[in-house]
Amino acid sequence: MEGTDRLRRLPGIDRLLSDCTELIARYGRQTVTDALRTAVDDAREAVRAGAAAPTSDALIAAAAALIARRRPPALQPVVNATGVVVHTNLGRAPLPEAARDALLAAAGYCDLEYDLATGRRGSRGGRLEPLLCDATGAAAALAVNNAAAALVLVLATLAGGRDVVVSRGELIEIGGSFRLPDIMGASGARLVEVGTTNRTRADDYLAGGGDAAAILTLHPSNYRIVGFVAQPTLTELAGVAAKRGIPLIYDVGSGLLQPSTGALTNEPAVADALRDGADIVLCSGDKLLGGPQAGLLFGRADLVAACRRHPLARAFRLDKLRIAALQATLELHLRDERREVPVWRMLTAHTAGLEQRCRRIVDGLVADGVPAELAEAAALPGGGAAPDATLPGPVVRVDAGRPTDVAMRLRAQRPPIVVRVTAAAIVVDPRTVDENDDDLIVSRLVAAHRASAR
Ligand SMILES: *Cc1c(COP(=O)(O)O)cnc(C)c1O
Helix, strand or coil: CCCCHHCCCCCCCHHHHHCCHHHHHHHHHHHHHHHHHHHHHHHHHHHHHHCCCCHHHHHHHHHHHHHHHCCCCCCCEEEECCCCCEHHHHHHHCCCCCHHHHHHHHCCCCCCCCECCEEEECCCCCHHHHHHHHHCCCCEEEEEEEEHHHHHHHHHHHHCCEEEEEEEHCCEEEECCEEEEHHHHHCCCCCECCCCCCEHHHHHHHCCHHHHHEEEEEECCCCCCCCCCCCCHHHHHHHHHHHHHCCCCEECCCCCCCCCHHHCCCCCCCHHHHHCCCCCCEEEEHHHHHCCCEEEEEEEEEHHHHHHHHHHHHHHHHCCCHHHHHHHHHHHHCCCCCCHHHHHHHHCCCCCHHHHHHHHHHHHHCCCCCCCEEEEEEEECCCCCCCCCCEEEEEEEECCCCCCHHHHHHHHHCCCCEEECCCCCCEECCCCCHHHHHHHHHHHHHHHHHHHHH
């Protein structure tokens, strides 16, 4: 057949559309039409190059594949069996039940900025700020979209167009391209580096940046410099800032409001930082606080008020869903019901309980012929918190013949199960798994192991 004849055999878009009812219902008519056009154009090119004309079904399948590539499915829940508690790639902190209820309640019309008693306009921030102050002893507080936004807002307000003194040992990068020098640049503040990577003294902060508007110090939340190191204490830094008559800003990162023990012993807490003399303390609302992503700032009333008045505060303000979820999470902390906060429950889970769950999982697997055993491994707080802290605890080790293949099969179903994979084994850490999902993990692992061994 001549090329032009074969071209004529390609079906028209309207005819193809009439066979695409399901695709249209799922993605909309325009999207499907566009994808069919692309598929037909591609086919025309292939035919000109000598290929046979594809069938209608093949063209529709090609269009469906094009759409699927451009339009990923909605976010879906995942079973996190990795043992990384605040897992950045899996949505950081899983919200407490109360926070989930609160954000659903706020999803429709709600009294976000409306005073139900007077029928007049109410305050959006008034809901969170007293809670934030009560939980930390801060004089004033403000919540914005994330910790990066909080830092930009504070620097723009207190040091826009001026110098800010930072130790060379703290010019850090946090995941997701948060580079401190870039963040500072975006705020309009100029970075004045003092000290060296491993040693910075109080005197360096005293001398650096003659006309500086603030001193900034950061908790190096995802790394440690060890060995021949020096960094003044927060109290010493506060002394330097007072002598210079400029504020001390401290980004503690993780959202620990009050000091804690165990794996979190070395994590700086907001309450301690304020007591030790920081004028403004910043942290994240998820990570160790265990709520929705948010950036929190605490401290001197005049400085917080200035931040609240800055135009960027409007650009960074929280929406109703996160206000609702954060309020519910803070209330749990204030009522000492941290066991209702999944991040806290997981970080403080007892070894005995975890071991019992591991044994049940191992028994279930072994009964179905999967080589599994109890092992010891270290879970991680994760999410750029407590980098040198590990949470030793029992795990299930499965000696899968092809661990990456088994892991892929576990991810391919709903809900996907994400496990840790080592060179020779699959590791399931129950710490980050809801106990109700233990049986699902067993049955899926059995099926994946069988399919992989075939
Ligand atoms: C995680 C972290 C941030 C960034 O927090 P986001 O909420 O992701 O913006 C900033 N500073 C420190 C010290 C952190 O640990």
